[in-house]
Amino acid sequence: MALPKGFHWGGALAANQVEGAWREGGRGPAVSDVSTYKPKADPKEYALHHVNTVASITAALADDDVEFYPKRRGIDFYHRYPEDLALFAEMGFTTLRVSIAWTRLYPTGEELEPLAEGVAYYRALFTEMRRLNIEPLVTLSHYDPPMALALKHNGWVDRRTIGLFERFARTCFTEFGELVNMWLTFNEIDGIIRHPFTSGGIIEETVEGNLEQACYTALHHQFVASASVTRMLREISPGAQMGCMLTMLTTYPNTCHPDDVAATQAKERMLYLCTDVQAGGAYPRLALRALESRGVTIPFADGDAELLAAHPVDFISFSYYMSLTESVRADAERTPGNTVLGVKNPFLDSSEWGWQIDPVGLRISLIDLYDRYGKPLFIVENGLGMRDDLTEDGRVHDPYRIDYFRAHFEQMIQAVDEGVELLGYVSWAPIDLISASSSQISKRYGFIYVDMDDLGHGSMDRFRKDSFFWYQKVIATNGADL
Ligand code: BG6
Numbered sequence: 360m361a362l363p364k365g366f367h368w369g370g371a372l373a374a375n376q377v378e379g380a381w382r383e384g385g386r387g388p389a390v391s392d393v394s395t396y397k398p399k400a401d402p403k404e405y406a407l408h409h410v411n412t413v414a415s416i417t418a419a420l421a422d423d424d425v426e427f428y429p430k431r432r433g434i435d436f437y438h439r440y441p442e443d444l445a446l447f448a449e450m451g452f453t454t455l456r457v458s459i460a461w462t463r464l465y466p467t468g469e470e471l472e473p474l475a476e477g478v479a480y481y482r483a484l485f486t487e488m489r490r491l492n493i494e495p496l497v498t499l500s501h502y503d504p505p506m507a508l509a510l511k512h513n514g515w516v517d518r519r520t521i522g523l524f525e526r527f528a529r530t531c532f533t534e535f536g537e538l539v540n541m542w543l544t545f546n547e548i549d550g551i552i553r554h555p556f557t558s559g560g561i562i563e564e565t566v567e568g569n570l571e572q573a574c575y576t577a578l579h580h581q582f583v584a585s586a587s588v589t590r591m592l593r594e595i596s597p598g599a600q601m602g603c604m605l606t607m608l609t610t611y612p613n614t615c616h617p618d619d620v621a622a623t624q625a626k627e628r629m630l631y632l633c634t635d636v637q638a639g640g641a642y643p644r645l646a647l648r649a650l651e652s653r654g655v656t657i658p659f660a661d662g663d664a665e666l667l668a669a670h671p672v673d674f675i676s677f678s679y680y681m682s683l684t685e686s687v688r689a690d691a692e693r694t695p696g697n698t699v700l701g702v703k704n705p706f707l708d709s710s711e712w713g714w715q716i717d718p719v720g721l722r723i724s725l726i727d728l729y730d731r732y733g734k735p736l737f738i739v740e741n742g743l744g745m746r747d748d749l750t751e752d753g754r755v756h757d758p759y760r761i762d763y764f765r766a767h768f769e770q771m772i773q774a775v776d777e778g779v780e781l782l783g784y785v786s787w788a789p790i791d792l793i794s795a796s797s798s799q800i801s802k803r804y805g806f807i808y809v810d811m812d813d814l815g816h817g818s819m820d821r822f823r824k825d826s827f828f829w830y831q832k833v834i835a836t837n838g839a840d841l
Contacts, residue, residue, distance in 0.1 A: 361839065362775055367783025368834040369493065370447060370806075371456035371740050372436070373501035373546065376792045378460065379433035381425075384476035387466025389503035390514075390560050391430045393419040396798040396813055411556050412564050413510065420506070426814050429798045434790065434809045435819055440484055442821065446807055447789060448491040450827060451834035455493050456739055456785045457484070458501035458546065461527050467507035468523045473530045481531075485538035495539045496739070496785065498604065499528055499588070501546035502795060504560035514560020515551070515577035518660070521584045528588040529595070536596040543676055543739070544585040547606040549633045551578050553698050557795075575655050582636050583663055586670040593670075600673040602737060603637035605630075606697055607677040607728070609720045613686035613702050623685040625649070631731065638675050638732045640668040674782060675728055678740030682707070682720035698796060712744055712802060718766035725774035725781065735780045740787035741767060744794065744802035747824065755808045755824035764830070765841045772838055786830075790821070806830050 375391035393416050425432040436443060447455055461468060463477035485495050508514050508523070531539075547558070552574045555561035559577040566573045589601045610626050612619040632646045641664070642657065650657070683694075683701025694703040695713040707715040721741065728736055743763040747755045764786070775781050791805040799813050806827040811817035832840055 362772060362781075362837050364837075366781070366837060367454040367494070367496070367737070367785065368837075369452035369454035369456070369496075369783070369785045370789025371496075371785040371787050372458070372789070372792065373498070373503075373795075374458045374460040374463075375430050375433070375501065375503040376788075376795060377433045377436035377790075379431065379435045380437035381431040383437065384463060384480060385466055385474045386460065386477065387462035387468075388420055388506040389460065389462045390506055390509055390556055391503045392428060392506065394428065394430050394557070394798055395419075396427050396429050398799070398813060411562055413562060416506070416510065416562070429793045429800065429813070429815065432815055434792055434800070434811065437480070439819070439821075441487060443790060443807070444487055444491055444493065446821060446823070446827075448493060450789070450806065450831045452493050452789070453834075454496055454541075454783055454785055455488060455789075456496040456498065456543075458498035458503075459531055460503055461500065461524075462503070462505045464530055465505070465523070465527055468505035468520075468527070469507065471526075473527075473534075478530070478534050481535060482538070485535055489538055494541065496541040496543070496737075497531070497535070497539050498543040498546050499531060500524070500544065502550075502557050504558075506560070509556070509560030509562055513562060513565055513573070513577075515580050516559070516561055516566070516573050518580055518658075521580050521587065524584045525587055525591065529591060532588075532592055532595040532599075536599065540596070540599045541602070542592060542599060543602045543604045544588060545581050546604050547678060547698075548578070548581055548585070548604060548637070549606050549630070550698060551581065569654065571653065572655050575650060576658050578633075579657050579659075579663075582633075582667060583660075585637055585672075586666045589670040589672060590666070602674040602676045602739075603634060603672045604739060605634050605675065605677040607679045607724045608696065608699055608701075609679070609682040609717075609724045609727075610701065611682060611684045611704070613684040613688075613691060613704075616687075618687045619685060622687050626685050634675055634728070634732060636667060637672050638734055640671045672734070674735040674737055675732055676737040676739040677724070677728065678787065679721050679724050679738060680741065680787075681715040682717040682723075683715065710743060710745060714744070716743070716763060716766075718763075718770045721767050722770035722774045725771065725779045726777065729774075729779040735782050737782045738771065738784045741784070742787040742804045744804050746801055747791075747803045747808060749808055749810065749822060753822050755822065757824045757826050760806075760824070760826045761829045764826070764833075768833065768838055768841055
């Protein structure tokens with residue numbers, strides 16, 4: 360059993376969770392800047408999209424606080440990236456997934472020209488990565504639409520956002536195309552249905568009509584934007600690759616009762632809707648029918664169907680953290696997962712945050728996706744959020760994290776052995792960062808510890824965990840020595 364030569368190994372980050380420097384270089388506010396630290400919330404609540412109103416957003420933006428809005432400070436990657444990249448290079452990374460903050464280039468999303476400072480920042484970042492032989496894998500949109508677009512016209516609900524995004528993407532492809540060959544459009548594009556504000560800049564109280572309709576309208580606009588910028592990338596950088604990005608919420612029937620199996624099948628149909636469109640080029644008939652029965656229609660404009668069909672992605676990327684089960688019983692015990700609540704699986708252990716640990720589910724996911732689409736896959740997020748202790752010796756002893764990764768790598772390698780075409784694996788996240796759901800840093804994912812607590816106190820110095828040295832060995836042996 361061996362991984363192919365040239366397999367990409369590394370880690371994944373998102374601008375809004377690491378950069379900080381929320382007002383530097385003329386950057387405009389993004390929806391992530393009003394996301395608050397939730398210290399006391401029940402983990403089950405993290406899965407729910409919190410309500411943002413125009414009044415609460417306006418008040419938050421008038422407040423300079425970075426304590427309770429941790430994404431504003433991140434882990435100061437904006438200034439410390441040379442040190443962090445050096446640590447990633449020391450681990451042997453061949454690839455690093457990062458995202459570009461739209462509002463660093465276009466503060467409101469509507470300017471006609473990008474900010475020179477933002478362009479210079481990302482060019483310097485990608486140049487340094489290249490110097491260290493780390494290939495950038497770049498997400499154009501990772502949970503940080505411009506706040507100005509959210510307030511002005513509910514973000515992606517408005518079709519005009521497509522054109523603004525195209526302008527942003529064109530800047531990225533022309534300015535960074537010499538340094539970047541692998542791109543992703545929208546992080547976890549399916550997430551807009553579960554957290555419309557974070558993914559789509561949709562403010563529920565200002566939505567006219569039904570929220571679910573607004574979410575699918577916005578999702579359609581993101582599909583159209585994805586296909587359009589895929590076409591653009593092929594014109595500007597013919598050798599570059601474009602991927603889509605799915606939250607792989609692998610779901611098993613909770614029992615073999617046919618009703619549970621049917622409910623799981625219905626859930627999977629909606630799970631695969633996004634990849635069916637982005638990789639397959641068309642909406643699946645059954646998913647459209649299911650939406651119609653709920654009163655949701657897709658706002659096709661002239662040419663949309665042809666555009667989607669003509670410009671599917673080159674590869675499929677996805678996040679995988681855990682699996683869930685589905686049951687028709689309303690009283691089935693539920694547990695949180697990656698922005699969802701699912702039915703608890705009695706055969707699996709969970710993290711403190713309730714996320715169920717299921718390495719075999721990763722193999723199942725790889726095989727399902729490859730079987731369905733036959734396109735190369737890329738695991739662009741996988742990892743374990745845990746509390747860690749920095750010990751006197753300046754280390755973190757994290758055997759639990761090593762165990763998690765080892766078990767997942769074994770299954771990943773087995774899937775490749777069974778014939779799955781897998782381009783690479785980048786963990787979430789190689790360094791501790793601000794959690795997307797709870798804005799905690801104490802939910803630590805990294806191989807590198809960041810000395811900072813949930814309120815931002817600490818030196819922000821970086822320390823290698825035991826898992827750092829273990830992952831270094833894994834990469835050096837291309838997965839042969841786990
Ligand atoms: C994914 C997101 O959903 O899960 C990341 O793409 C996020 O941005 C990751 O950080 C882990 O979730 P959380 O809530 O633990 O940070």
